[in-house]
Amino acid sequence: MNRSQLGMVVTLPWLAAGVVLLAMTRLEGETREAQLGLFGSAAICFSIGCLTRTSLGLHDLMQASHTKDGAPARDPRQP
Numbered sequence: 001m002n003r004s005q006l007g008m009v010v011t012l013p014w015l016a017a018g019v020v021l022l023a024m025t026r027l028e029g030e031t032r033e034a035q036l037g038l039f040g041s042a043a044i045c046f047s048i049g050c051l052t053r054t055s056l057g058l059h060d061l062m063q064a065s066h067t068k069d070g071a072p073a074r075d076p077r078q079p
Contacts, residue, residue, distance in 0.1 A: 013049030
């Protein structure tokens with residue numbers, strides 16, 4: 001997976017959260033429970049986006065520290 005694909009994976013949950021929130025504000029005649037359900041879905045998407053961004057940042061930090069120390073970067077797919 002290259003950097004642009006990773007960027008897309010990180011960005012998609014936030015885009016989904018924005019779309020759900022926009023849909024929630026545009027719905028007319030929906031019950032309060034339905035609006036709260038949509039808000040909960042948006043919050044879940046947002047938290048997934050935060051988690052993926054944090055994981056990617058920690059991975060980049062780990063890779064940078066390994067290359068800075070002179071240790072060869074290990075391929076995580078190899079046993």
